[in-house]
Amino acid sequence: MQFGVFTVGDVTEDPTTGTTVSEAERIKAMVAIAVKAEEVGLDVFAQGEHHNPPFVPSSPTTQLGFIAAKTSKIILSTATTLITTNDPVKIAEDYAMLQHLADGRVDLMMGRGNTGPVYPWFGQDIRNGIGLAIENYALLRRLWREDVVDWEGKFRTPLQGFSATPRPLDGVPPFVWHGSIRSPEIAEQAAYYGDGFFHNNIFWPVSHTQRMIELYRKRFEHYGHGAADQAIVGLGGQVFMRKNSQDAVNEFRPYFDNAPVYGHGPTLEDFSRETPLTVGSPQQVIERTLTFREHFGDYQRQLFLMDHAGLPLKTVLEQLDILGEEVVPVLRKEFAAKRPAHVPDAPTHASLKAAAERARDLETIVEPAGSVEETSR
Amino acid sequence: MKERVIAVVTAGLTTPSSSRLLADQLAAAVKDELSGRGIESRIELIEARDHAHDLTNNLLTGFPSAELEKVLATVAGADALIVVSPTFSASYSGLFKMFFDVLDDQALAGKPVLLAATGGTERHSLVLEFALRPLFAYLKAIPVQTAVYAASTDWGPNATTLRPRITQAATELVAALQHEAPAQTVDPYDNPTPFEDLLNS
Structure with a gap:
């Protein structure tokens, strides 16, 4: 199971001091958070993409490329990549480029973006959000998988004899998660392709998250990618911790009240009762996070939101220390002990590369189907 | 025949409020009318005031609290609706509107609705026609022809003229209720559109 952090990159006034960091400070803080996440043993750093203040990260691959150079193990991901307003051609190229620079430590989470005005700034219309997500992603997949693409669709100029460059590292496209809070169409899309499905449950009640994840799991099985409990699920979490839970509550309350x-x-x-928000001791966070498995089944990726609402960098880094030292090691052990053997890990570049090599080996063996099955073991 | 459920949403602020008083009289008239036709019914009374904080929180967070979710489900699942708002600044009250802002915009489709409002003076009575009726038309509900307005005088000198309007509106609501099949709700989580259809649409 993968553990990590995700950040939206908001520039928000610290309500306890009335100060607001500069864009430069916030951007560098996000880098510091990513580097710290690797240092404390987390597996994933994911960042948002926004094109409107008060958010800074408009250019995720610039930032992730910079972070890639300062890290060596952590997977770099997005939360989310705007599949609606970005040109799928540019996404294909930017993230293939990042794959090469980061030696494959890259995956993406697709999202639509829910800010109406952003769409027209990029020549689109929010009312086409689902249609854009479906068409753009279908094209993106082809651009990563086919060396030369002829294509025509509704939302973008047709392509004739186009090759996205560079080609994905080792011929293996990055793994893709689809993030959606309440659109069944996106759960359906993730299931259809056998991609991952991430539910950013942090602002939502368990009952709602359950319905979305159940739908995705059921359809994943329907489309023949495996059993429902083998579908690739990711979840969010939002926590603030101090040794004594009352200290955590007192310190976090002004940030919560003004967030x-x-x-x-x-x-x-x-809000703590209705959503996964947990403000308290590390032990309380461990107990709460373990309930996710009971509600949503065994899952593959847990990302925590640690740095929004004007929390100072120093505090965030302290939180990451607690997360990495006291919380995640226990969660790893507990989740692993409970997980049945047939539930897979989230795909990584290495696992996808190995799977592609196995598939290629199979293709070269011209044998009746029955013996191919045996040969492949 | 199956028991019919009538949800009553009233947005009065005081206890007792004239909106609640009118709501109770309308609900009783509808129940009488149904029972006169041999139809059992159950009244589900909802005071918007009891959910004022939850309604605001729902607007801010995007989801209802567990308690408000039950209330919204009661309205969505009812066979017909009686709504009563006080008249504030030439329209329904903000609290009243908030309730229907957080309710799913398909929840009232095809549902018969009896519109009612209260106010200090009968000069505001057209609030029913220029504010409430368009709102419920937008929500694809079926507002019955007679809407009921009660001003302060309707509780005293004009009480004899309020009574027949209540009866008339109740009769119309029950007639509409009998004509309408229960609204069909399609659950997108249970029956997703197959992806091939999404790709080709």
Whole structure:
């Protein structure tokens, strides 16, 4: 199972001091968080993409490329890549490029983006969100898998004899997750391709998240990629920890009360009950996170949101220390002990490369189907 | 015949409120009318005020609390609806509108609705026609012809004229209820559109 952090890259005033970091400070803070995440033993760093203030990360591959140079193990991912307003040709090229620079430590999470005005800035219309996600992703897959593409669709200029460059590292496209909070079409899309499905459950009740994940698992099986419990599921989490849980509550409350998204709304206590938000001791975070498995089945990727709402970098880095030292090692052990052997890990570049090599070996063996099965073992 | 469920949403603020008083009278008239036709019914009364915080939180967070979710499901699952708003600043109250803002925009499709409002003076009575009726038309509900407005005087000197309007509206709601088959709800999570259809659409 993979553990990591994801960040949206918001520039938000620290409500306890009234100060707001500069864009430069925030961008460098995100780098520091990624480097720290690797240092404390996390597996994934994922960052958002936004084209409107108060967010800074408009150019994820620039930032992830920079982080790739400063790290050596951590997987670099997105949360999310805008499959609607980006040109799929540019996504294909940018992330293949990043794959080469990061030696394959790259995957992506596709998302539509829910900010209406962003669409027209990129020549699109939010009402076509689902259609764009479906058509653009279908093209993206071909660009990564076929050396020369002829293509025509509804939303983009046709392509004739086009080769996206560079080709994916080792001929293996990055693994793709599809993130959606409430669109059954996207769960269906992830299931159809046998891709991963990430539910960013941090602002949602368990009952809703369950329905989306159940749908994805059921359709994953329907499309023949494996049993429902072998589908590749990712979940979010939002935590703030101190040794004594009351200290965590006291310190985090002003950030909660003024946070973008939920600030000035429900109380910290209400929101903690209704959503996965856990503010307390490391042990409380461990216990809460373990319940995700009970609600949603064995899953492959757990990403925590640690750095929003104006929390200072110093605090975030302390949180990452606690996460890496006290929480994740226990979670790894507990989740592994409970997970049946037939539930797979999330695909990585190495596993996809090995699978592609196996598939190629099979193709070269011209034998009746029955003996191919034996040969492949 | 199957028991019919009538949901009543009232947005009065005081206890007691004239909106609640009108809501109770409308609900009783509808129940009487149904029972006169041999149809059992159950009234589900919802005071928007009881959910004021949850409604605001739903707007801010995008999801209902567990308690509000039950209330919204009650309205969505009812066979007919009675709605009563006080008249504030020439329209329904903000609290009243908030309830229907957080309700799924398909939840009222095809559902008969009895519109009602209260106010200090009868001069505001057209709020029913220029504010409530368009709102429920937009939500694809079926508002019955007679909408009921009660001003302060309707609880005293004009009470004899309020009574027949209540009866008339109740009769119309029950007639509409009998004509309408229960609204069909398609659950997108149970029956997703197959991906090939999405690709080809």
